[in-house]
Amino acid sequence: MAEKKTKKAKAAKAEPKEVPAPPVQEVPAPPAQPEQPKQEPEQVKKEQKQVKEVKSAKPAVKPMTKAEMVAKIAEKLGLKQRQVSDFFNELAMLAVEELNRAGQFQIHGIGKLVKGIRKARTAVNPKTKETVNIPERAVLRFRFAKACKEAIK
Numbered sequence: 001m002a003e004k005k006t007k008k009a010k011a012a013k014a015e016p017k018e019v020p021a022p023p024v025q026e027v028p029a030p031p032a033q034p035e036q037p038k039q040e041p042e043q044v045k046k047e048q049k050q051v052k053e054v055k056s057a058k059p060a061v062k063p064m065t066k067a068e069m070v071a072k073i074a075e076k077l078g079l080k081q082r083q084v085s086d087f088f089n090e091l092a093m094l095a096v097e098e099l100n101r102a103g104q105f106q107i108h109g110i111g112k113l114v115k116g117i118r119k120a121r122t123a124v125n126p127k128t129k130e131t132v133n134i135p136e137r138a139v140l141r142f143r144f145a146k147a148c149k150e151a152i153k
Contacts, residue, residue, distance in 0.1 A: 066085075066088065069088075070084045070085045070088065095113060099113060099115045099140070100115075103115045109145055109147055109148065110144070110145055110148050111142055111143055111144040111145045111148055112142070112143045112145070113140060113141075113142050114140070114141050114142070114143060115138055115139075115140060116138070116139050116140070116141055117136060117137075117138060117139070118136065118137050118138075118139050120133065120134060120135050120136040121133075121134050122134070
């Protein structure tokens with residue numbers, strides 16, 4: 001038995017000892033960009049629109065809303081907001097009536113809204129190469145008054 005023990009002891013001694021490996025220097029990996037989920041086409045369009053807005057040279061200023069305009073004019077003229085709102089609604093209806101009747105609507109000092117006709121034409125669908133008839137239709141154009149143009153410059 002003594003021989004068996006010695007053989008085992010020799011075998012244990014003969015086995016290579018585990019030598020600790022030198023520390024591995026990890027190279028810092030570039031920061032991983034998080035995976036972006038697939039976006040709906042509407043979201044993509046909104047993001048593209050936001051990028052275009054950022055690229056503009058002028059600071060983004062929101063245009064005045066109808067409610068803000070009504071409140072400002074009502075305060076300045078000492079009228080109720082309801083009266084001023086009714087005035088703008090009547091002005092819009094009058095503009096539509098006048099455009100249908102005479103083809104133009106003028107607000108002195110600001111400009112003229114002019115109704116034009118876009119002629120009928122044929123177009124080609126680029127995907128199917130099929131010709132398509134586009135009917136005649138009415139279009140609106142706004143021509144600024146000279147005083148308004150000079151005031152903006």
